[in-house]
Amino acid sequence: MSITINKVELRNLQIEDYKELKKSMIESYPEMVNSYWKEEHIEKLLAVFPEGQLVIVADGVVVGSALSILVTEDFAFKTKNYKAITGNYTFSTHNPKGEVLYGIDVFINPKYRGLRLGRRLYDSRKELSEQLNLKSIIFAGRIPNYGKHASELNPKQYIEKIKRKELYDPVLSFQLSNNFHEVRVLKNYLEGDVESQEYAVLLEWNNVYYEDNPRLINTEKSIVRLGLIQWQMRSLGNIEALFEQAEFFIDAVSGYGSDFALFPELFTAPLMADYNHLSEAEAIKELARHTDAVKKKFQEFAISYNINIITGSMPYLEDGHVYNAGFLCKRDGTNEMYRKIHITPNEIFYWGITGGDTIQTFDTDCGKIGIVICYDVEFPELSRLMADEGMNILFVPFLTDTQNGYTRVRHCAQARAIENECFVAIAGCVGNLPKVNNMDIQFAQSAVFTPSDFAFPSNGIKAETTPNTEMTLIVDVDINLLKELHEHGSVRAMKDRRHDLYQLKKLK
Structure with missing residues (x-):
């Protein structure tokens, strides 16, 4: 454990979080120039899809985030690079009627890694997909360790070695462990991603509860x-x-x-x-x-x-x-x-x-x-x-x-x-x-x-x-079975008490 946390909260992103969000993004992507979203980008995301923007807050500090938009499944599968999927970073591609949650970005500040906070963000994305009755989560994941092996392996061979756990990739290994499966390799996906040689892997997680009644995020579980x-x-x-x-x-x-x-x-x-x-x-x-x-x-x-x-x-x-x-x-x-x-x-x-x-x-x-x-x-x-x-x-x-x-x-x-x-x-x-x-x-x-x-x-x-x-x-x-029992049970011990004869109460 790299750092001690007294209180952690997962919630929706607010524009007031921007300064801390920017600082954490810069620390998370030190190898990439201009590796942070500008404030107008965040404002646009919050305007079009506020429930899809999540942050992890540790002791009052934003230490991680997951950003997303809605798109159609067909658009997600056909679009081949980051600029196209984001509408050249304008998020004009967001479709309120889309059946797929497309992951735009996810990161955890390096100081807070090893605490499974990233897994918490992914679990929340999955929960949101179930609540909104979305068909799947799709995104293109970087493969930052591929550059170390590009001289002897092509992307397909590299992915197979990751799946067999012969090699480790900090992004792809994590995604596969979270029940995402690869769809195909994308070339020239993210301009300037030297570590990945600009390759990415299109990944998908299927919502097995698709067509169930949606719930609101962060409501109590059934x-x-x-x-x-x-x-x-x-x-x-x-x-x-x-x-x-x-x-x-x-x-x-x-x-x-x-x-x-x-x-x-x-x-x-x-x-x-x-x-x-x-x-x-x-x-x-x-x-x-x-x-x-x-x-x-x-x-x-x-x-x-x-x-x-x-x-x-x-x-x-x-x-x-x-x-x-x-x-x-x-x-x-x-x-x-x-x-x-x-x-x-x-x-x-x-x-x-x-x-x-x-x-x-x-x-x-x-x-x-x-x-x-x-x-x-x-x-x-x-x-x-x-x-x-x-x-x-x-x-x-x-x-x-x-x-x-x-x-x-x-x-x-x-x-x-x-x-x-x-x-x-x-x-x-x-x-x-x-x-x-x-x-x-x-x-x-x-x-x-x-x-x-x-x-x-x-x-x-x-x-x-x-x-x-x-x-x-x-x-x-x-x-939910308890709720049904309270109202329609064969007997209803909680409802049928004789309060006219006896009562129970706290003295303090």
Whole structure:
């Protein structure tokens, strides 16, 4: 990672961004003269197709952009050079009725490369194409490393070696990894592109949802992909080993396009082995000293892997009290804390844990969610209050030592899914942890539960892991099914409550 980011935002370009946009473009194309768009060019793009102009903003600074126009498929395939496709840089070729998104430019400032921000821009272009019901994305990609091999390879041979991963090209290799396929080679495409010998590859990405109803950009998703991590308790030498293992799982679930990664309760407990000579109460306080570092690292992971991370839980020390708390690290770089409200007798007796006092839901780019920790799910009032606020998914990081404890968590979680007409995802730790007092054994079977009606599995189980085995579980849930259930379900638990007889409300 070349630079640390505290907050990242992907949004539509505004004319006020121009100075920063120009600076980033110059830094991105140092080898090309006049390698930036003039302000009147940007004004024209914003006038004809504002939703197609995207920027990445890191800590308030524009560090990348993707610019595009609409054209017909026939025009995109027949046009052979950059001047022609852009109307000699006037964008007069933009056709509001075009069925193809044509990529005019995309770049990430070199200082911010390696954070997968380019992939985020491409994903947004794909999302925009789906929302506007466009047939495909087409553009001509430079091949900047071709100049190094032009003496021994023609463009076709070079492309084949890139596809077989015998050679690497920073542009073409990236495009192919993003599911673009080559259409043909274009000669004399971009005047002055010495690195590519003025060659380019016409590339296309097909929208498999073409003819579906379009949506507006950045609206909440209907299909949300959950990545649950069933964490194996193991001895770890230091916090870096924990980060390495955590990043492995985050990389895995984000690689499958997950919107959320869910870690279990107290998954950082292996680090407590260094304090096993202390009492349990003192050892948990020492473990709490790692919490800020864990939160910071997971914020970085959330940005880098473009995924919302629910960090399970870990001890958190505040004003002399130890809380069982966790963080929702959003992919925009922000984070919010949640605390376990109901503390088990074991947690009080051995660790002196204090219960939190805030019942809340969280707004995300996938809708409103709730998070409760383990024992909390056994108290139906919490999730019912969250459901009243519009919660669609309840996440439950847990830690149970015996199958008895797990059974309580599992069946209560299933009940919460039915009575609140929501999805419930639970993730726990498995295995044994020697040399850590009060953390000897763990039992878990992570799962995603659903309401019980015709649109859902008859047993209310969307998917579940193998018990007591380290693994991930990746599950898609459809929020639109919940909306249908609320209005037209066989039973409607949320609507049919007798408010004339009883009510539930927060006291603070």
